[in-house]
Amino acid sequence: xxxxxxxxxxxxxxxxxxxxxxxxxxxxxxxxxxxxxxxxxxxxxxxxxxxxxxxxxxxxxxxxxxxxxxxxxxxxxxxxxxxxxxxxxxxxxxxxxxxxxxxxxxxxxxxxxxxxxxxxxxxxxxxxxxxxxxxxxxxxxxxxxxxxxxxxxxxxxxxxxxxxxxxxxxxxxxxxxxxxxxxxxxxxxxxxxxxxxxxxxxxxxxxxxxxxxxxxxxxxxxxxxxxxxxxxxxxxxxxxxxxxxxxxxxxxxxxxxxxxxxxxxxxxxxxxxxxxxxxxxxxxxxxxxxxxxxxxxxxxxxxxxxxxxx
Ligand code: GZL
Numbered sequence: 001x002x003x004x005x006x007x008x009x010x011x012x013x014x015x016x017x018x019x020x021x022x023x024x025x026x027x028x029x030x031x032x033x034x035x036x037x038x039x040x041x042x043x044x045x046x047x048x049x050x051x052x053x054x055x056x057x058x059x060x061x062x063x064x065x066x067x068x069x070x071x072x073x074x075x076x077x078x079x080x081x082x083x084x085x086x087x088x089x090x091x092x093x094x095x096x097x098x099x100x101x102x103x104x105x106x107x108x109x110x111x112x113x114x115x116x117x118x119x120x121x122x123x124x125x126x127x128x129x130x131x132x133x134x135x136x137x138x139x140x141x142x143x144x145x146x147x148x149x150x151x152x153x154x155x156x157x158x159x160x161x162x163x164x165x166x167x168x169x170x171x172x173x174x175x176x177x178x179x180x181x182x183x184x185x186x187x188x189x190x191x192x193x194x195x196x197x198x199x200x201x202x203x204x205x206x207x208x209x210x211x212x213x214x215x216x217x218x219x220x221x222x223x224x225x226x227x228x229x230x231x232x233x234x235x236x237x238x239x240x241x242x243x244x245x246x247x248x249x250x251x252x253x254x255x256x257x258x259x260x261x262x263x264x265x266x267x268x269x270x271x272x273x274x275x276x277x278x279x280x281x282x283x284x285x286x287x288x289x290x291x292x293x294x295x296x297x298x299x300x301x302x303x304x305x306x307x308x309x310x
Pocket of ligand 1: 030106261
């Protein structure tokens with residue numbers, strides 16, 4: 001229908017009447033589910049027909065979804081790219097169909113930045129640096145072997161969060177990553193990876209765990225407890241997202257720090273698409289979302305604030 005009507009803001013300006021396709025990654029973490037929920041709420045409030053596809057964390061499914069959205073003649077596309085490379089071809093097809101694409105929560109590596117209208121993401125290097133700086137400050141001068149649980153291999157958050165964390169640790173001689181492996185942003189994979197790390201390194205040698213998202217930390221906490229370790233006490237924990245369950249773990253004395261990633265990425269993206277449809281003016285290439293460190297002292301209040309959104 002949108003194609004037939006030329007998709008030129010049939011019902012006048014604003015978001016009203018837009019049809020937008022959202023090539024979502026999947027439901028690998030609590031944060032991802034919250035992002036999807038926030039996107040649905042935002043689309044409803046803005047009168048946007050939002051069509052969400054779940055790629056089960058597979059790039060080929062996201063590419064198929066984008067092609068379907070192009071065939072449907074949507075007014076715009078949101079893409080949360082599961083990995084950073086391999087998008088140029090399908091984005092060229094969207095460009096040829098004059099359908100603007102806004103990236104949400106992850107970035108892509110591309111030779112041509114004109115292939116996407118804008119990106120709504122946090123500063124993921126800052127997230128990693130914030131986590132690393134909290135850890136080095138908390139540890140002080142004692143030797144601190146660290147286990148790192150990386151996000152999805154080749155994803156922009158995994159690359160950036162490692163970069164930022166490494167930068168912070170490089171300023172010390174005593175806080176060192178002794179084992180780093182991908183837990184693919186999921187609780188189950190991270191639990192397995194943590195179990196093997198405990199066996200390989202020796203549980204009593206591990207000073208801290210850094211996970212690129214809270215869900216992997218939840219999995220790691222289960223593995224540590226099953227191995228008789230005391231996460232949050234003998235083993236310091238720092239992770240990223242700010243999901244309710246990490247605040248619950250803090251209240252139980254089993255987690256120490258999280259760096260918040262706000263789940264509302266689609267709202268700003270839909271506003272950009274509407275404005276662009278209306279006046280054709282390209283928005284800034286990056287809309288940065290906030291980054292904030294949270295500690296156990298505010299965990300109870302933060303849990304209450306978030307539990308209904310997730
Ligand atoms: C980061 C986002 C990450 C979250 C994870 O912007 O892409 O993906 O930190 C999610 O929880 O899996």
